[in-house]
Amino acid sequence: MYKIVFMRHGESTWNLSNRFTGWTDVDLTEKGINEAKAAGKVLKESGFTFDLAYTSVLKRAVRTLWLALDEMDMMYVPIKNDWRLNERHYGALQGLDKGETAAKYGDEQVLVWRRSYDTPPPALEVSDDRVSYNDPRYAGLSKEQIPLTECLKDTVARVVPVWDEDIAPAIRAGKKIIISAHGNSLRALIKMLDGISDNDIVGLNIPNGQPLVYELDADLKPIRHYYLGDADAIAAAQAAVANQGKAK
Numbered sequence: 001m002y003k004i005v006f007m008r009h010g011e012s013t014w015n016l017s018n019r020f021t022g023w024t025d026v027d028l029t030e031k032g033i034n035e036a037k038a039a040g041k042v043l044k045e046s047g048f049t050f051d052l053a054y055t056s057v058l059k060r061a062v063r064t065l066w067l068a069l070d071e072m073d074m075m076y077v078p079i080k081n082d083w084r085l086n087e088r089h090y091g092a093l094q095g096l097d098k099g100e101t102a103a104k105y106g107d108e109q110v111l112v113w114r115r116s117y118d119t120p121p122p123a124l125e126v127s128d129d130r131v132s133y134n135d136p137r138y139a140g141l142s143k144e145q146i147p148l149t150e151c152l153k154d155t156v157a158r159v160v161p162v163w164d165e166d167i168a169p170a171i172r173a174g175k176k177i178i179i180s181a182h183g184n185s186l187r188a189l190i191k192m193l194d195g196i197s198d199n200d201i202v203g204l205n206i207p208n209g210q211p212l213v214y215e216l217d218a219d220l221k222p223i224r225h226y227y228l229g230d231a232d233a234i235a236a237a238q239a240a241v242a243n244q245g246k247a248k
């Protein structure tokens, strides 16, 4: 039996101000820093150790990983940063207030943009300052690989190859792995692992900074999964994420 730990980053400044974030590189809040440290503490207390870590190229996930590993006194663990673990690109919604957007377009439309499998939010114009073409961290990518918007299906299409080509072989080679990523890139991975339908994935919300353990069989099929933290607090945090896209 194998174990792998998934962790969404701690609260970011745009989680706090309730803005669509996507590929915008915002940092953690004080609360987010504390969530990341608490994640490291509970992982340590639960006896977890790691010898390989994966994260995105966005600082909220990178810093969450650093803080958790620091808390575990395991900052020597090799880290692979992969842009394909980035948050789902939120297109022209990036920077907008989720509640105000719901008040303008309706809760239903915002739910479709946030959680539907195959309807992307409106795309950025290529001339928009928010487009990542000139960002040095994506210098090795073609323009076709740099999204102007993404639905979850598009995110699945870039996340699953990281699993198949990189993470799964490492698990089979006996590496103990933690992945620090984002609400929707983790939803993409979990959809694939658990075989969740396009309809049911709408209801899955991942709380900030809570280690999620997956136990996998010899074929890397999930046996069971569980959060390490307090169950009531996690359920409340998941409900809060679900409610972020509603008009006040």
Ligand SMILES: O=C(O)[C@@H](CO)OP(=O)(O)O
Pocket: 015, 019, 020, 021, 022, 023, 087, 088, 090, 098, 114, 183, 184, 241, 244, 245
């Ligand atoms: O804004 C985002 O990029 C994501 C994660 O914070 O939000 P949502 O939960 O609305 O998909």
